[in-house]
Amino acid sequence: MRSVIDAIGNTPLIRLKRASEETGCEILGKAEFMNPGQSVKDRAGLFIIRDAEQRGMLRPGGVIVEGTAGNTGIGLTVVAKALGYRTVIVIPDTQSQEKKDALRLLGAELIEVPAVPYKNPNNYVKVSGRLAEQLAKSEPNGAIWANQFDNVANREGHIRTTAEEIWQQTGGKVDGFVSAVGTGGTLAGVALGLKAKRDAVRIALADPLGAALYSYYTSGELKADGSSITEGIGQGRITANLDGFSPDFSFQIPDEEALPIVFNLIQEEGICVGGSTGINIAGAIRLARELGPGHTIVTVLADFGTRYQSKLFNPDFLRSKNLPVPDWMEREPNIAV
Numbered sequence: 001m002r003s004v005i006d007a008i009g010n011t012p013l014i015r016l017k018r019a020s021e022e023t024g025c026e027i028l029g030k031a032e033f034m035n036p037g038q039s040v041k042d043r044a045g046l047f048i049i050r051d052a053e054q055r056g057m058l059r060p061g062g063v064i065v066e067g068t069a070g071n072t073g074i075g076l077t078v079v080a081k082a083l084g085y086r087t088v089i090v091i092p093d094t095q096s097q098e099k100k101d102a103l104r105l106l107g108a109e110l111i112e113v114p115a116v117p118y119k120n121p122n123n124y125v126k127v128s129g130r131l132a133e134q135l136a137k138s139e140p141n142g143a144i145w146a147n148q149f150d151n152v153a154n155r156e157g158h159i160r161t162t163a164e165e166i167w168q169q170t171g172g173k174v175d176g177f178v179s180a181v182g183t184g185g186t187l188a189g190v191a192l193g194l195k196a197k198r199d200a201v202r203i204a205l206a207d208p209l210g211a212a213l214y215s216y217y218t219s220g221e222l223k224a225d226g227s228s229i230t231e232g233i234g235q236g237r238i239t240a241n242l243d244g245f246s247p248d249f250s251f252q253i254p255d256e257e258a259l260p261i262v263f264n265l266i267q268e269e270g271i272c273v274g275g276s277t278g279i280n281i282a283g284a285i286r287l288a289r290e291l292g293p294g295h296t297i298v299t300v301l302a303d304f305g306t307r308y309q310s311k312l313f314n315p316d317f318l319r320s321k322n323l324p325v326p327d328w329m330e331r332e333p334n335i336a337v
């Protein structure tokens with residue numbers, strides 16, 4: 001490998017034992033936490049930067065500005081460091097401390113802003129867009145806005161890599177794909193890529209509470225109720241990456257359904273992932289029930305769980321959100337030394 005960039009993608013497809021046994025389907029997870037930035041968003045980071053280079057928008061030493069829940073910032077910064085660019089990352093203050101620490105460690109210039117809805121001009125995405133405009137004028141080597149939500153280089157990365165890999169790894173024997181949506185790059189990109197190979201592949205949206213897409217795809221209305229502690233997912237509008245896409249099935253998944261899946265996966269299968277992966281696997285289980293036994297369903301193991309140690313795996317945090325705390329989380333080791 002010539003650089004860390006070559007370590008992005010070609011992630012393994014892992015059989016999820018309990019989900020498969022419970023449904024009689026083969027439920028497979030694409031291990032995106034094995035990317036160098038430990039999430040699925042390394043792919044978007046790489047494709048967005050390569051696309052900007054090809055358009056002649058990035059000069060050596062140039063700045064990449066982005067608004068992100070964290071993982072895209074990490075992916076962009078990994079790629080930027082390897083290629084000689086800088087990153088300025090705008091993140092809502094509600095995101096986990098671990099993601100902010102990782103960004104600082106990697107050398108991103110981090111700007112924390114209060115979490116406000118997209119329609120507010122001080123929303124992190126809008127702040128990052130304005131900042132990019134400003135820096136484009138003042139930075140000697142220029143600046144670009146990655147704009148992951150509406151930059152379709154993001155979904156192109158999933159059409160060209162994630163979908164292609166899933167097709168190869170399953171030998172074309174894939175009946176369904178399920179994912180939650182942040183930007184929609186993963187879901188729409190893999191859907192377009194797989195459907196181009198085999199139109200009968202069924203695509204499902206797994207939406208957390210507090211997102212508006214489940215309501216949009218089932219009733220035509222963008223409406224959100226409830227909330228979720230998951231990070232990086234839960235969209236309130238039709239982004240450019242979602243344009244022209246519609247799922248065959250839509251599921252709305254409460255945290256009470258998703259989190260036990262994450263906890264079991266660590267305890268029983270040695271797979272350590274974040275909350276959005278719980279939504280993804282819950283969606284895969286629901287799709288398996290719709291399609292019936294004997295089908296192969298792929299979903300995404302979106303990022304590594306240690307990124308949420310202070311929240312998802314913190315009993316006090318779970319209690320503060322009225323979520324059940326699994327026994328093992330508070331058990332002391334019972335070994336005398």
Ligand code: PMP
Nearest residue numbers: 071182183184185186232276302
């Ligand atoms: N899971 C996590 C943990 C994420 O950070 C993201 C991206 N923000 C997603 C899922 C959703 O991916 P996408 O942006 O491709 O919809």
